[in-house]
Amino acid sequence: MGEEVKKSRPAPDPNSAKFKLGKIAADAYTDAIAAKERGELVGWCASNFPVEIPETLGLYVCYPENQAAGIAARGGGVRLCNEAESEGYSNDICAYARISLAYLKVKDAPEQNMPQPDFVLCCNNICNCMIKWYENIAIERNIPMYLIDIPYNPDYEVSDAEVEYVREQFWDVIHSLEEYTGKKWSDEKFKEVMEYSGKASRMWIEATSQAKYIPSPFNGFDLLNHMAVMVTARGKKEAGEAMEQLLKEYKENHENGTSTFRGEEKYRIMFEGIACWPWLRVTSTGLKSRGINMVTTIYADAFGFIYDDFDGMCRAYANVPNSMNLEQSRDKRIKLCKDNHVEGLLVHTNRSCKLWSGFMPEMSRQIGEACGIPVVSFDGDQADARNFSEAQYDTRVQGLMELMEANKAGKEDK
């Protein structure tokens, strides 16, 4: 994902954010592979599991969702999905899970390898599917599973009861991991990790908020790549530094009137959902060719892990996008749309992700109304290439463009 380096292009500037972010993402894998070779324990970790825990303990972890996205982006998704299906896994199951369970069996994917797990760190704050997926890994490899259960929050605020439940689990998992891995928790180290994660989050939020300028100093598809670092490495010092560089570049772009979005920015949209990794180029070109820039996504807000203490951290992890109720999810998106002068909403109805897509029609209707913008959806899948139709995507994007155009014309008439 992050390290997508094209041979025909000149070598990227090692001081650029793109290079730095790509390196961090790539190092995560090489470091884990090297650790495994040294005989260290390596875990597999859910993307919204509190990274502060493995980071503070000094544990090596890999992220199956990130790996599955990488495999899918490089064309291996269907191969591995088929492999999982031949084992008896239904193709209704999230494609990340199918790819990961297949990888557990085949143990090799040239698109993106990573070490086999010695333990798994699971957190269901993004979906319950995660629990079943990790149970299956744990049972198959006969390894320990550490679950931080963060139930879906039906309310706008996170209740004290939930924070307490989450906090107790954090400590339980920390102590169990200390016992299993022999590594020790240090409050000092935690403070440091918290600061790094806070800095990376602040820089990320500020960088993504540069889309408030018209034209936006960046192409929103950049975010889909860069966020890999926010997922996997936000507790590392280098992540904050790279994000700071990203912010600096976006500010410079704005000042110089440039952008990573090539061509004229005629329309500005919010993209809802996970990227269609196998169809990244197609989905991006479909927008770019029409002068449509995706200026924001919920990811811009999703990694705001800014907190001052342990309880604040618990609350933050109980308030990630997929664990929020419809009203809070809606309001966050409305704010992003308004702050970034969004003119249309393009929704990826993602067959893999029930929780994300399951109330999207109602929520996007409400967003469209609140912002006075058109909403159009297309069917796809983040990693199973078979669930996407180029023709449908093209028609829908064209439709969205026409609606935005009509909206613009209407406004000018007034």
Place this chain on the structure above:
Amino acid sequence: MAVKELFAQLHEIAENPRAQLDKYLAQGKKVVAVAPIYTPEEIIHSMGIVPMGVWGADLELNEAKKYFPAFISAIVQSILECGIRGDYKGVSALVVPSLCDNLMVLGQNWKYAVPDIPYVPMSYPQNRKPAYGKKFCKASYERVINDLTIATGCKYSHPALRESIKIYNEHNAVMREFAELASEAKISAVERHDVFKSAWFMLKEEHTAIVKQINEELKNGPKADETARVYVSGVLADAPQLLKVFDDNGVKIVFDDVAAESRQYRTDCPEDFQDPIDGMAQKWANMDNCSFLYDRDKKRVGMIVEQAKAHKAQGVIVLMTKFSDTEEFDFVPIKRACEKEGIQILNIEVDRQMVNYEQASTMIQAFKEMI
């Protein structure tokens, strides 16, 4: 009453939940709908409210499609469809637990699709056994009590909950006994199912009274003579036409791990807690062997194999509710365990819009030949 009449009575109720709802409403009772898979029914019952199960229905989806994409389980979609159509009119609230992604999105859509019936969330902990899990579970129960008090005006009290827990425990025991007796007795798949399904639409004390009589009749009645014996697992086995395929082909359901059936009755609530809500949290902690409950050791898989063997089942049939991903994940380890033990296993995909059972019928016939 003869056993056939008792079955007929329960069949009538299983087929006409609306009549039951109207009956309770006419008696001046409040009724609260409870969604799959588990809800704290004892608490609802103790408040003087009738909890009635909603597991969707076999109908065409129209309105629900405006809310759900196609890949959400048809159980959940049809619950919403029924809600929008007004099938639950008169119900004071819908309680939905946080047990899978399908259910979570049901709750969110419900608020806008059926605004006149309040949505009451029940957030269960998945780390059920540690003290902190029980504490969170208790807080969630208290929230349900609070929400239901607002929705119905009914009040909660400890003594009433103690009583309801006894009623539910007795019902559990009677249902467990029924499942065991049905394993050897001459009883059709449809009749067996009616006993389980009707439980969702009756006050448990009323259901207990009838099933007790059925159990007595079964003890003395004729024994099963089918040669093909199968164990059934899944979320739901609620398609009369599909069950008829079992009956027509002489395939006997000897025991089940169906969420809407036996899974409901495995665990009693301890009665010796000073605060009965703590007892309810302990019950949750004691529950296991279900795809909707965190199960690191996949105890459910071993249990299925054990129960199948104990009831002399020659095969396991999984009725897989399409898009119920929790069940779909468990299928692979179940399949492997059965194969290891030399137990044949068959996976039949079902949903709420099945009109054609020919394929299922062919599969069941072929399976019978194999076992």
